[in-house]
Amino acid sequence: MNGNRIGRNDPCPCGSGLKYKKCCLERRPAFEWKPPAGESESDRARVRLKSGADVAAIRKAGHLVIETLRHVEAAVRPGISTDEINTLVHDFTVQRGAIPAPLGYKGFPKSACVSVNDVVLHGVPGRRILVDGDIVNVDITSILSGYYADASMTFFVGDPSPEAERIVRIARESLRVGISMVRPGNTIGDIGWAIQAYAEKEGCSVVREWAGHGVGFAFHEAPSILHHGKRGSGATLVPGMVFTVEPMINLGRPDIRVLEDGWTVVTCDGSLSAQFEQTVLVTGDGVESLTPYDLS
Numbered sequence: 046m047n048g049n050r051i052g053r054n055d056p057c058p059c060g061s062g063l064k065y066k067k068c069c070l071e072r073r074p075a076f077e078w079k080p081p082a083g084e085s086e087s088d089r090a091r092v093r094l095k096s097g098a099d100v101a102a103i104r105k106a107g108h109l110v111i112e113t114l115r116h117v118e119a120a121v122r123p124g125i126s127t128d129e130i131n132t133l134v135h136d137f138t139v140q141r142g143a144i145p146a147p148l149g150y151k152g153f154p155k156s157a158c159v160s161v162n163d164v165v166l167h168g169v170p171g172r173r174i175l176v177d178g179d180i181v182n183v184d185i186t187s188i189l190s191g192y193y194a195d196a197s198m199t200f201f202v203g204d205p206s207p208e209a210e211r212i213v214r215i216a217r218e219s220l221r222v223g224i225s226m227v228r229p230g231n232t233i234g235d236i237g238w239a240i241q242a243y244a245e246k247e248g249c250s251v252v253r254e255w256a257g258h259g260v261g262f263a264f265h266e267a268p269s270i271l272h273h274g275k276r277g278s279g280a281t282l283v284p285g286m287v288f289t290v291e292p293m294i295n296l297g298r299p300d301i302r303v304l305e306d307g308w309t310v311v312t313c314d315g316s317l318s319a320q321f322e323q324t325v326l327v328t329g330d331g332v333e334s335l336t337p338y339d340l341s
């Protein structure tokens with residue numbers, strides 16, 4: 046399994062032509078990251094590795110995001126509106142000296158994404174009242190001291206149906222399986238491959254149109270972390286990479302459409318969709334979640 050582990054004296058996987066120890070091993074790429082010919086346009090942006098000080102700052106932002114999610118979790122019950130959830134996130138975030146990243150991002154009008162039942166992601170908070178049996182994903186990104194962390198959880202509203210329990214369990218496990226592939230020497234494709242293999246074995250489907258992403262200095266950085274794909278494909282993971290893993294898993298077909306508001310994404314077949322997201326760091330020998338919560 047470690048056939049592609051990188052030695053200190055091996056060529057750096059970023060493509061600089063330098064030895065790994067003289068380049069990305071120091072978490073300071075000497076060169077702009079150049080993708081091998083044939084990689085997609087979106088992979089062409091530079092991967093910005095994080096220093097120890099950067100990681101410490103993202104970890105702080107991450108702990109705030111998780112505290113905020115716990116604050117929301119305690120308030121989720123039948124009768125609450127998605128706008129009230131947005132207000133909880135907004136107020137909690139600014140009271141701690143942080144900024145809700147979604148507010149005004151590419152014109153997004155609210156401070157969190159709140160996605161109910163067949164809403165896959167980017168649900169815009171509004172007057173919708175949650176009812177017993179709903180599932181609701183709350184996706185929070187906070188900027189603290191200039192650093193971004195991004196995480197989400199899907200909660201039950203009241204008592205879940207068997208279908209709701211099933212899709213939430215499989216989405217949570219999909220994130221666990223994806224993160225379990227994160228270590229130096231594995232590739233980005235290993236993450237998506239593991240998620241797709243697991244979710245499809247369970248008879249569910251993986252949404253293809255959105256992906257995880259580098260994060261920390263900005264909301265969305267290179268690289269893209271697809272939640273499907275081929276084992277061993279894509280760029281090799283190196284220490285100091287920080288990115289999200291955030292598989293969107295549908296109980297039915299993978300097809301989605303965007304509503305008139307230009308944001309809300311729903312399943313075409315009306316089936317339930319669930320998502321869990323964490324921001325993770327590639328460490329010297331594995332992975333650390335910078336937005337940690339239990340996935341077992």
Ligand code: MF3
Nearest residue numbers: 147150153158167184186195
């Ligand atoms: N938090 C989302 C993500 O995981 C992005 C939301 S973009 C917004 O990448 F504009 F809708 F907030």
Ligand code: CO
Nearest residue numbers: 184185195196
């Ligand atoms: Co998010």
Ligand code: CO
Nearest residue numbers: 195289291322
């Ligand atoms: Co994200």
